[in-house]
Amino acid sequence: MCSIDDVPVGEGRAVVVDGRRVAVFRAEDAWFALDATCPHRGGPLADGIVARRTVICPLHERRFDLATGQECLGRYSVAAHRVEVRGGDVFIEALEPGWLDAEHRAFVAR
Amino acid sequence: MTSSERTIVIVGGGIAGQAVVEALRDRDRDVPLTLVCGEPRLPYDRVRLSELLVSGEDPGGLALRPGEWFADHGVRVLTARRVARLALELRAVELEDGEMIGFERLVLATGSLPLLPPIPGIDLDGVHAFRGPEDCDAIRLAAASAGVRRAVVIGGGLLGLEAARGIVAQGCPVTVVHLMDRVMERQLDAGAANLLLPKLRELGVDVVLERQTDAIVGEDRVHAVRFRDGEELDADLVVVSIGIRPETSLARLAGVEVNRGIVVDDRMRTSAEGIVAVGECAEHDRVVYGLVAPILEQARVAAATLLDLPGERYRGSVPSARLKVAGVDLVAIGAAEGDTEAISIDAGTGVYRKLVVRDGLAAGAVLLGDVRGSEALLAEIAAAEPLPDPLGRLAAAAALGPEDLPDAAQICNCNSVSKGGLIAAVSEGGCATPREVMTRTRAGTGCGSCRASVIAIVAAATGGLKHEPAYLCACERQTREDLAGAIREHGWRSVSEVTGACRTGRECGACKPALAYLVSETNANRHREERHARFINDRVHANIQRDGTFSVVPRIHGGVVTPDQLRRIADAAEKYEVPMVKITGGQRIDLLGVRKQDLPAIWRDLGMTSGFAYSKAVRTVKTCVGTDFCRYGLGDSIALGIEMEKAWEGLHTPHKVKSGVSGCPRNCAEATVKDIGVVALEGAWQVRIGGAAGGNVREGDVLCTVKTRAEALRVSTAFLQYYREHAEYKERTYDFVPRMGLDQVRAAVLDEHSSTALVERLRIAKAATRDPWLERDDPYHPRQFGDLDDVPAHVGGTER
Numbered sequence: 001m002c003s004i005d006d007v008p009v010g011e012g013r014a015v016v017v018d019g020r021r022v023a024v025f026r027a028e029d030a031w032f033a034l035d036a037t038c039p040h041r042g043g044p045l046a047d048g049i050v051a052r053r054t055v056i057c058p059l060h061e062r063r064f065d066l067a068t069g070q071e072c073l074g075r076y077s078v079a080a081h082r083v084e085v086r087g088g089d090v091f092i093e094a095l096e097p098g099w100l101d102a103e104h105r106a107f108v109a110r
Numbered sequence: 111m112t113s114s115e116r117t118i119v120i121v122g123g124g125i126a127g128q129a130v131v132e133a134l135r136d137r138d139r140d141v142p143l144t145l146v147c148g149e150p151r152l153p154y155d156r157v158r159l160s161e162l163l164v165s166g167e168d169p170g171g172l173a174l175r176p177g178e179w180f181a182d183h184g185v186r187v188l189t190a191r192r193v194a195r196l197a198l199e200l201r202a203v204e205l206e207d208g209e210m211i212g213f214e215r216l217v218l219a220t221g222s223l224p225l226l227p228p229i230p231g232i233d234l235d236g237v238h239a240f241r242g243p244e245d246c247d248a249i250r251l252a253a254a255s256a257g258v259r260r261a262v263v264i265g266g267g268l269l270g271l272e273a274a275r276g277i278v279a280q281g282c283p284v285t286v287v288h289l290m291d292r293v294m295e296r297q298l299d300a301g302a303a304n305l306l307l308p309k310l311r312e313l314g315v316d317v318v319l320e321r322q323t324d325a326i327v328g329e330d331r332v333h334a335v336r337f338r339d340g341e342e343l344d345a346d347l348v349v350v351s352i353g354i355r356p357e358t359s360l361a362r363l364a365g366v367e368v369n370r371g372i373v374v375d376d377r378m379r380t381s382a383e384g385i386v387a388v389g390e391c392a393e394h395d396r397v398v399y400g401l402v403a404p405i406l407e408q409a410r411v412a413a414a415t416l417l418d419l420p421g422e423r424y425r426g427s428v429p430s431a432r433l434k435v436a437g438v439d440l441v442a443i444g445a446a447e448g449d450t451e452a453i454s455i456d457a458g459t460g461v462y463r464k465l466v467v468r469d470g471l472a473a474g475a476v477l478l479g480d481v482r483g484s485e486a487l488l489a490e491i492a493a494a495e496p497l498p499d500p501l502g503r504l505a506a507a508a509a510l511g512p513e514d515l516p517d518a519a520q521i522c523n524c525n526s527v528s529k530g531g532l533i534a535a536v537s538e539g540g541c542a543t544p545r546e547v548m549t550r551t552r553a554g555t556g557c558g559s560c561r562a563s564v565i566a567i568v569a570a571a572t573g574g575l576k577h578e579p580a581y582l583c584a585c586e587r588q589t590r591e592d593l594a595g596a597i598r599e600h601g602w603r604s605v606s607e608v609t610g611a612c613r614t615g616r617e618c619g620a621c622k623p624a625l626a627y628l629v630s631e632t633n634a635n636r637h638r639e640e641r642h643a644r645f646i647n648d649r650v651h652a653n654i655q656r657d658g659t660f661s662v663v664p665r666i667h668g669g670v671v672t673p674d675q676l677r678r679i680a681d682a683a684e685k686y687e688v689p690m691v692k693i694t695g696g697q698r699i700d701l702l703g704v705r706k707q708d709l710p711a712i713w714r715d716l717g718m719t720s721g722f723a724y725s726k727a728v729r730t731v732k733t734c735v736g737t738d739f740c741r742y743g744l745g746d747s748i749a750l751g752i753e754m755e756k757a758w759e760g761l762h763t764p765h766k767v768k769s770g771v772s773g774c775p776r777n778c779a780e781a782t783v784k785d786i787g788v789v790a791l792e793g794a795w796q797v798r799i800g801g802a803a804g805g806n807v808r809e810g811d812v813l814c815t816v817k818t819r820a821e822a823l824r825v826s827t828a829f830l831q832y833y834r835e836h837a838e839y840k841e842r843t844y845d846f847v848p849r850m851g852l853d854q855v856r857a858a859v860l861d862e863h864s865s866t867a868l869v870e871r872l873r874i875a876k877a878a879t880r881d882p883w884l885e886r887d888d889p890y891h892p893r894q895f896g897d898l899d900d901v902p903a904h905v906g907g908t909e910r
Contacts (some may be wrong), residue, residue, distance in 0.1 A: 002898050008891045010642025011649075015898035024898065028616070039176045044658040046897065047646040051619025058646045058654050063618060072618070073552050079182050 001092045004085060012046035012055065018094040022081055025066055028052050032066035033081040033092050040076055116141055118416055119203055119211055121193050121360065122219035123147025125156060126389025126405050128174050130217050133413035135183055141417065143185045144211060146203070149242065150190035152177060157402060160269070162246045163276025169243035196364035198382060215384045215416045218361055218372055222354035222390040222400070227264075231326030237348045240273045249273065252347045253280035261285075262335050262345035264323050266293035268431075270351035271310070277347070278314045285316040285343060287323055287335065289352075297431060297442035301455060302462045302478045309438055309460065318343075356391045356398055371398040376423040378412040386412045395426050403427065428492045441484040444474030444491045452500035465497070465504040472497045483507030485519045485563070521567065522553035522560045529567055536571040544568040549584065580838045582624050585617045590628060590838055597632045604638040605629055615643070623648070624839035627726070627762055631834060634871065635878035641890055650895055651882040652709055653724035655702065660709060662701040664718035665759060668733045668751035668771075669697030675718065682715045696730035696768060698723065707900045710886035719759075719881040725766070726840070728758040728830070732770040734778035736790075745790025747773035750819050754786075757827055760879035761872070764837035764846075767830065782810050785843040786826050791815070795822035799829050799855070800847030808844045811852050814860055828865040831872040832858050 002024070007013045012025040014036040021036040023046035034055070038045055043059030054072060056063045063072040069080035082093040118134065120127045123145055131145055147153065154172040162169055180187045194206045202210045224239035226232055236258075238249050252258050253276070263274045266288030277284040286293070292303035293310075310317055325336040326348055334342040356371035367373045367381035371393030378386040378394075388408045390400050399405060404427035414422040430443040438460065448466040455462050459479065465487065466474035471494045475487045487507050490497070497503055515521075517530035532547055541547045544565040548554045554561040582590045597608060605626050608614050615622040626643040641649045652660035666675070679699055683691050689703035698721055704712055713720075722729060733751035737743035751771040758767075770781035771788045781787030783803035787810050789796045794815050801810025813829060816822050832855065837846040847855055858864050885894065893900075 006893055006898055008642065008893070010640070013893060013896075013898045035178060037176070037178075039179060041171065041656065042176075042658075044654075047649075047654065047658070049619045049622055049645065050642060051622070052616050054618055056619055059656065061620075063620070073549065077179075077182065079178060 002090050004088050004090055007090075010050050012048060012050055014044065014046040015092075017081070017092045020079075020094050022092060022094060023055075024083065024090065024092060025050050025055060027066060031083040031085055031090060033083045034064065034066065034069050035078040035081075037078070038062060038064075038076075039078055045078070115214065117211075117213050118143050118215045118217065119213035120145045120217040120219060121203060122217075122221055122389070122391070123149060123151075123153040123187070123189070124219060124221045124389065125153065125174070125402060126221065126391075126409060127217070127219035128153035129406050129409035130219060130388055130412055130416075131185055133409045134416065135185070137413055137419065138417050139184070144213075145180070145185055145187045146191055146193055146205070146211070147187065147189045148192045151243070152180070152187065152189060154243075156242075159240075159243065159246055160272035160276055162243065163250055163273065164279045166250055169246070172243075193360060196360050196366075198364050198385075201384075213384075215386075217412065217416070218366075218380070218385065218387040218391060219389050220357040220360060220391045223357050224350070225353040225355050226350055227323070227352060229323065229325050231328060231332065232350070234326055234328045234332045234348075235330055236328070236332040236346060237326055237350065240269055240349050240351045246276075249347070249349055250276065250280060253277040253282040253284075258282055258346040260344050261347040261349065262287055262343055263349045263351060264335070265351035265353070266290070266317060266319070267296065267351065267353065268294055270349070271315070273349045273351055274310075274315045275313060277349070282347070283314065283316075285318055285345075286310075287318045287321050287337075287343070289320070289322055291320050293317060293319075295446075297440070297446060297476070298478070299446045299451075299464065299476055301453060301464065302440075302476050305455075305457065305460050305462050305478060306438065313437070354390065354400065356393070358391055361387070361391075369393050369396070376411075376425065377415040378408055378424060379415060386415055388412045394424060397426060399427060399429070401427075401429055401431060404429070428488070430488055430491075438479050439477075439481045441475070441477040441481045441488075443476075443484070443488050446474055446476055448473045450500060452504045454504060463504060463508070465500045465507075467497050467500050470496055470498070480508070483509075485515050485521065489516055489519050515567075521563050522551075527551045527553035532564060532567050533571045536568060541568075542572060545584070580841075582628065582839065583614045583621045585621075586613050588612060588614055590624075593625070593628060594632050597629060602629065603633055603636070605640045605643040621839075623726075627764065627839055630762060631875070634875045639890075641894075647724035650706055650709055651720055651724065651885065652704065652706075657703075659703045659705055661723070662704050662709070662712055662716075663694065663698050663721035663723035664716050665721040665755075666698050666718075667755045667759075668731055668748050670733075670748060670752065671699075678716055678718070682712050685715065686712050694723070694730075696723075697732050698730055707896045709895050710889070713883040713886045718883075720883045722760070725762065726764065727762045727766065728755070728760070729766050729768045731755040732768070732779045732781075732784070734772050734774075734776075736771075736773035740773060742776060743773035743790070744792055745773050745795060746819065747771040747779065747788075747790060750788060750795075750822060751779075753819070753823050754788075754826060757823065758830060758872075758876070760881065761830075761834070761876055763830070763834050764839050765842045767833070767843065769826075783807065784810060786810075786829060788822050788826065793817070795819065797822055797825050797829075800843045802842065802844040810844075811847055813852075813856065824869060825859060825865065827872055828859045828868040829855070831868040831875075834872070834875075835868075 007026040009026055012023045014023045022033050023036040025032045027050055038057040040062050041059055043057040045055055047058045048055040053066050054063050069078040081095050084091045120130055153174045158172050192206045193203045195204050197204050202212045204210050224241045238245050261277045261282050261284040263270045263286045266286045274284045274286050292300050322338045323335050324338045326332050327334040327336050332348050334344050336342045358368045358372050361372045362368045372380055372387040372391055374380055374387050374392045374394050380387050389405045408424055411422045411424040428444045445466050448468040450467040453464045461479040464476045472490045477484055515529050519529045521529050535541045535547045535550050539550055541550055547568045554564040579589050581587055602608050609616050615625050622643040623645050630637045646654050652662055683701055686708050688701045692700045694700045731751040731754045733747045736747035767785045769786040770779040770784040772779040772781040773790045781789050783801040787798040787801055796815045797813045798810030799813045802808040
C-alpha cells in the first residue's frame with residue numbers, strides 16, 4: 001500500500017483501500033489502520049494526535065483505540081483493519097464489516 | 111421474500127426506531143435486524159431540528175449514527191422505503207415498491223405526523239408544517255427571502271416558539287398565534303407563561319393569545335391568516351405547529367388495537383403476537399409519550415421483550431423536560447397544576463418557581479429562570495412523596511446542594527450518569543478529583559450544564575475539594591513545574607526524550623501539545639521539533655475546519671495592508687478557488703476552505719508570512735486609526751500596534767494571545783477586552799492585561815499607566831514573557847492573571863530588574879523563530895501536506 005517512509009513516526013495518513021477510506025497510523029512501536037472518518041462529526045482521524053495505542057480526532061477530541069476502533073470513554077466506534085509490515089512496505093487489509101471485539105456501549109439520551 | 115428466521119424488522123427510522131436497534135444490539139450481537147426508514151436519510155435527532163432552523167446547517171450533522179455504524183453492527187437499513195402494509199398472515203411487511211420483508215418479530219416505531227387543521231387555505235403555497243429537515247429548509251429559505259415580509263406561526267407550543275425563534279433569526283418579523291390563553295400550556299401554568307412573554311418580545315417574537323385561525327387567505331400564495339372574529343393578520347409565510355398525532359395507520363389497517371396510539375402493555379406488546387410498539391406512535395396506560403427519556407426507557411423494555419429476556423417492564427414515566435425557551439432555562443416536571451400549589455415569583459428577574467401537590471403528594475414542578483433543586487424535586491415527584499409543607503420544600507429545594515440527592519438521581523442527562531455513578535468513580539474507580547471523574551464517566555462533558563453539580567458531588571465524596579494540581583499529563587499525574595524542572599535538569603531538548611524517561615503523553619497523547627510547548631519554551635525555541643507532538647494545525651500551519659479543509663490567514667501587522675498585498679490575496683483566492691474570503695474579528699483576512707495539499711502553493715503565491723491564526727501563539731494586534739487620520743486620536747496606536755506585533759510574532763504561547771491598541775479612550779480597537787490591551791490617554795498609555803470578549807467577557811486589569819510608547823511596549827512585552835513562562839497550557843490570560851493575582855504579576859513585570867530579564871528572554875526566544883510557511887519549500891517530511899494518495903506536487907516546488 002505504501003512504504004514505511006510515507007508515514008512520519010507518530011502520525012497518520014489516509015488512503016483508499018478496497019473502496020474504503022482508511023487512516024494508517026505509525027505509532028511508537030506498531031502500525032494500525034482505522035476507517036478514516038470520525039463517526040462523531042466526520043473529522044479526519046489521520047490528522048489526529050497519535051499515542052501508543054490511541055488517536056485523538058482533531059475536530060472534537062474524541063479518542064479512539066487504534067487496535068479496536070472503539071471510542072475511549074464513549075459510544076462511537078470505527079472499523080479497525082489489519083496492517084502488516086513486510087520489508088519496507090506496509091500492507092493493509094480492509095476487514096469485513098462486522099462485530100469488533102470492543103464492548104459496545106448503550107445509546108444514551110440527550 | 112428474504113429469510114425471516116429470527117429476523118426482527120423495525121419500521122420507522124426515528125429516535126425510537128434507532129433506540130430499539132441499539133437496545134437490541136446491546137443484548138444480542140447476532141439476531142438479524144432490518145430497519146426500514148421512510149425518510150431518505152438515516153435516523154437523526156429530530157429534537158435538535160429547530161437548531162437547524164436557526165443555523166441553516168446541514169441536517170447530516172444530526173445523524174444519530176454514521177452509515178458505517180449500521181454495516182459494522184450488522185444492521186440492514188433501508189432508507190426512503192415506506193411500508194405499505196403489514197402482511198401479518200405471511201409474517202412479513204410489504205413495502206410500497208412491492209418487496210416483502212419477512213420477520214419473526216416486528217417493531218412499530220412509526221412516530222407521529224404533524225396535525226394540520228382542516229381549514230380553507232391550508233394547501234396554499236407558503237404554508238408549512240414543521241416536522242422534518244425539508245420543512246426546516248423551506249421555512250428558513252422563505253424567512254430569509256426578500257419577498258417575505260411577515261411570518262405567522264399558528265400554535266404557541268414548544269415547537270411553535272422554536273419555529274418563531276428560527277424565523278426571527280433570519281431577520282423576518284414573526285407573530286405567534288395561539289388558541290389558548292397562554293403559551294406552552296402543556297408545560298407551563300399561567301404565571302410562568304406570563305413571565306415568558308416579555309422575553310419572547312425582546313427576541314422580536316410577537317404573541318397573540320386566544321385567537322382561533324379560521325382560514326388562511328391567498329390566491330396561490332398565502333397573504334394573510336383570518337381569525338374567527340373576521341380580523342386578518344398579514345403573512346407571507348405561515349408555519350403550522352398545533353400538535354402531532356400518532357402515526358397508527360399501518361397498525362389500524364392490520365387489525366392491531368389502536369386507541370389514540372397503538373395500545374401496548376407493560377412489556378410494550380401490542381394486541382398482535384410478536385409485535386411491539388415504541389415511541390410517539392405507542393400508547394401505554396392511556397398516555398402517549400413524546401419526550402426522549404421515556405422513549406429510550408420503552409426501547410430497552412421492548413428489546414428485552416423481543417429477545418424473550420425476562421424481567422423488564424415499563425411502568426410509565428413522569429414527563430420531565432429541561433430546556434431553554436427564548437434563552438431562559440426551564441424545567442417542567444409532571445403536572446403543571448394541582449389542588450395545592452406553592453409559588454415563588456420574582457417578576458423583576460423573571461424567575462418563577464412552583465411546586466404542585468395533589469392529594470398531599472408531590473405531583474409536579476415548574477421552574478423558570480432558576481432551576482436549582484430540580485434533580486431533588488424530580489426524584490420526589492417520581493416517587494410521589496407526601497409533601498405536607500410545599501412552600502417550605504420549594505424554598506429548601508433552592509438551597510439544596512446535589513449532595514442531598516439520592517444516589518439514583520440522574521446528574522448528567524447527556525451521558526446518563528447518576529449520582530451513584532459519580533460516587534462509584536471515586537470509591538471504586540480511584541478518582542480523586544472532579545476532573546478525573548469527568549474524564550472517566552464523561553459526566554459534564556456534553557452540554558456542561560451539570561458541571562457544577564458534578565464538582566459538588568465529587569467534593570462531598572472525596573471529603574472536600576482538595577487543591578487539585580493542574581496536571582500537564584493527567585495519566586501520569588505530572589505537573590508543568592515537575593516536568594519543567596526535569597527538562598532543565600537533564601537538558602532534554604525533545605518531546606520523545608521526556609516521554610522516554612517520564613512516560614509523559616505516552617498513554618493517551620492528549621497532553622503532547624502541552625509538552626511540546628513546554629519543551630520549546632524551556633529551551634528558548636532551541637529544542638528539537640517533533641511534529642507528531644503538535645496538533646494538526648501546527649503540523650501544517652493552518653487552521654483545520656469542520657470539513658477537514660484549512661483556513662489561511664497571512665500576517666498583516668496592525669491590520670495595515672498594502673494594495674499589492676490585497677491584490678495577491680485576491681489572485682490567490684481565485685487561483686485556488688477559495689470558497690470564502692472573510693475579514694476576521696482581529697482585522698485580518700481569512701481564506702477559508704483551502705485543501706491541505708494546496709497550502710504550500712498558496713503561501714508561495716501570497717508571498718506573506720504566517721499570521722499564526724491556527725495556533726496557541728501571538729495572534730493579532732488590533733489597532734484603531736490612531737493619530738494620522740483620526741481627529742480624536744491621542745496616541746499613535748497604529749505605530750505601537752505594529753511594533754508590538756513585530757516584536758512578538760512567531761512566538762508560541764500557552765494559549766492564544768489577542769491584543770489591541772486604541773488611540774484614545776473611545777477605544778475603537780476594543781483594547782480593554784484583549785489579553786494585552788493598550789489605550790492612549792492624554793500624554794500617557796494605559797496597559798491592561800487579562801481582558802476577554804469571547805465566551806467569557808472580562809474587562810482587562812490595569813497593569814500600569816506609562817508615559818511613552820516605548821515603555822508601553824516594554825511592559826507589555828515583559829507581561830507576555832511572564833505569561834509564556836508561568837501559565838498552564840491552555841490557560842488564557844483572563845484565567846491566568848486572576849489566578850496569580852494582579853499584585854504578583856505587577857511585582858514581576860514592573861520591577862525594573864526582573865522586567866529587563868523577561869524582555870531579554872523573550873528576545874532570545876524570538877531570535878530562534880522562523881516563519882513556518884517557509885516549510886513550503888522545506889517540508890519536514892515529503893508528505894507533510896498530503897495523504898498517501900495525494901500527489902505531493904506542490905511541496906518543495908521550484909517556482910520563485
